[in-house]
Amino acid sequence: MHELSIACSIVELASQAAEGGVVRRVTIEIGKLSGVEPEAIAFCFPEVARGTPVEGAALDIREVEAEARCDICGAEFFTPDMLSACPCGSLHFKRLRGEELNVKSIEIEEPA
Amino acid sequence: MCASCGCQGQGTTMTNLQTGASAEIAPPPHGADHSHGVGEGDGLGHFHDGHYHVHDEQHHAHGRDHAHEHEHGHAHPHDSSHHAHAHEHPYRQIDIEARILAKNDAIAAKCRAWFAGREILALNLVSSPGAGKTMLLERAIADLSGELPLFVIEGDQATSNDGERIRAAGAPVVQVNTGTGCHLDAEMIARALAELKPSVGSLVFIENVGNLVCPALFDLGEHAKVVIFSTTEGEDKPLKYPHMFSAAKVVIFNKIDLLPHLDFSMERARENIRRVNSDAEIIEVSARDGAGLSAFYQWLFAQRTVAERLSGI
Numbered sequence: 001m002h003e004l005s006i007a008c009s010i011v012e013l014a015s016q017a018a019e020g021g022v023v024r025r026v027t028i029e030i031g032k033l034s035g036v037e038p039e040a041i042a043f044c045f046p047e048v049a050r051g052t053p054v055e056g057a058a059l060d061i062r063e064v065e066a067e068a069r070c071d072i073c074g075a076e077f078f079t080p081d082m083l084s085a086c087p088c089g090s091l092h093f094k095r096l097r098g099e100e101l102n103v104k105s106i107e108i109e110e111p112a
Numbered sequence: 113m114c115a116s117c118g119c120q121g122q123g124t125t126m127t128n129l130q131t132g133a134s135a136e137i138a139p140p141p142h143g144a145d146h147s148h149g150v151g152e153g154d155g156l157g158h159f160h161d162g163h164y165h166v167h168d169e170q171h172h173a174h175g176r177d178h179a180h181e182h183e184h185g186h187a188h189p190h191d192s193s194h195h196a197h198a199h200e201h202p203y204r205q206i207d208i209e210a211r212i213l214a215k216n217d218a219i220a221a222k223c224r225a226w227f228a229g230r231e232i233l234a235l236n237l238v239s240s241p242g243a244g245k246t247m248l249l250e251r252a253i254a255d256l257s258g259e260l261p262l263f264v265i266e267g268d269q270a271t272s273n274d275g276e277r278i279r280a281a282g283a284p285v286v287q288v289n290t291g292t293g294c295h296l297d298a299e300m301i302a303r304a305l306a307e308l309k310p311s312v313g314s315l316v317f318i319e320n321v322g323n324l325v326c327p328a329l330f331d332l333g334e335h336a337k338v339v340i341f342s343t344t345e346g347e348d349k350p351l352k353y354p355h356m357f358s359a360a361k362v363v364i365f366n367k368i369d370l371l372p373h374l375d376f377s378m379e380r381a382r383e384n385i386r387r388v389n390s391d392a393e394i395i396e397v398s399a400r401d402g403a404g405l406s407a408f409y410q411w412l413f414a415q416r417t418v419a420e421r422l423s424g425i
Binding site for chain 1: 204325
């Protein structure tokens with residue numbers, strides 16, 4: 001359940017960036033091949049956020065499709081899982097997208 | 113690990129088995145009232161059509177109704193009549209664009225630099241529980257301690273059993289107990305190194321918690337991840353846990369002495385490793401009877417040379 005650690009890191013990053021403000025939304029980016037389950041993050045997040053400036057904030061999860069470029073034929077192709085090979089059959093390729101694990105932004109409340 | 117929320121406190125402790133000194137690494141878990149169940153309406157999203165949405169409608173409403181940019185430093189009060197949901201307060205957006213694991217990675221980078229400065233080769237050993245990590249280390253300590261100093265950081269959820277075995281085999285060891293945690297992180301390694309004090313030019317084995325899932329994500333500052341894959345496991349382990357196998361520099365097949373008694377196909381297993389990691393080296397050993405270990409030691413010494421070259425020594 002490494003998602004608990006990941007959720008803690010999200011809350012920590014958001015709390016620091018808020019600089020004392022109240023966070024109402026946290027937007028994160030999770031690649032399909034990042035090794036992290038979005039549902040598990042969403043499950044942990046509200047509990048981890050309790051008692052922090054992030055308590056009660058919405059979590060906006062953007063999943064990123066995984067793509068790679070083949071070293072052999074140069075084609076760019078989707079890699080829906082870790083076992084995907086290039087349509088040409090090659091297993092030698094560079095992952096271009098899909099391993100993201102980022103906090104994109106937060107929204108904080110401002111005094112009216 | 114999580115100073116702001118304290119929730120990471122999974123009861124992690126560290127024991128120096130040479131001195132018996134014990135210390136807490138993270139604060140203990142929240143009180144008994146701290147439930148990890150999640151109720152409705154607490155900021156969590158919802159599922160539909162097999163896709164996960166978090167407050168989808170509100171998010172789309174922003175796109176349609178908000179004429180102003182979110183990046184600037186002051187707020188525009190909203191016309192509440194147009195915003196029926198959750199817009200009592202004006203807000204501003206702060207772009208962060210940070211890797212979620214940035215803190216772990218920063219500590220791991222410090223560990224890596226620390227290792228390099230001391231000409232230490234650090235290896236992160238990962239496997240399922242029972243694949244033979246500890247016995248492999250016992251053998252390595254017995255066979256190599258005359259040639260180079262060896263130090264061990266032992267990771268387990270509970271007990272110092274493995275740490276005691278390592279100490280009995282003759283290497284200084286710090287046991288990290290992660291409590292409910294499922295992996296070692298860089299902070300634990302930094303703390304353990306301060307306690308273990310491995311000598312210049314030594315070899316540091318980090319025996320991770322037996323788990324082929326979580327440790328794949330957490331950089332510990334190691335030179336390489338070493339997966340131990342025993343012949344009593346299915347040949348399809350690499351396909352079931354591709355993240356771990358793809359992160360490994362070398363895969364050690366352990367328990368090859370049992371092959372005559374098993375239906376395990378080494379050929380199929382190798383093929384499966386190649387499918388997820390075409391660059392990994394594969395070494396076949398038996399930690400029990402010592403077969404193949406000289407190839408593992410050769411690999412270790414070759415990595416020392418590589419590590420020295422990388423650190424510019």
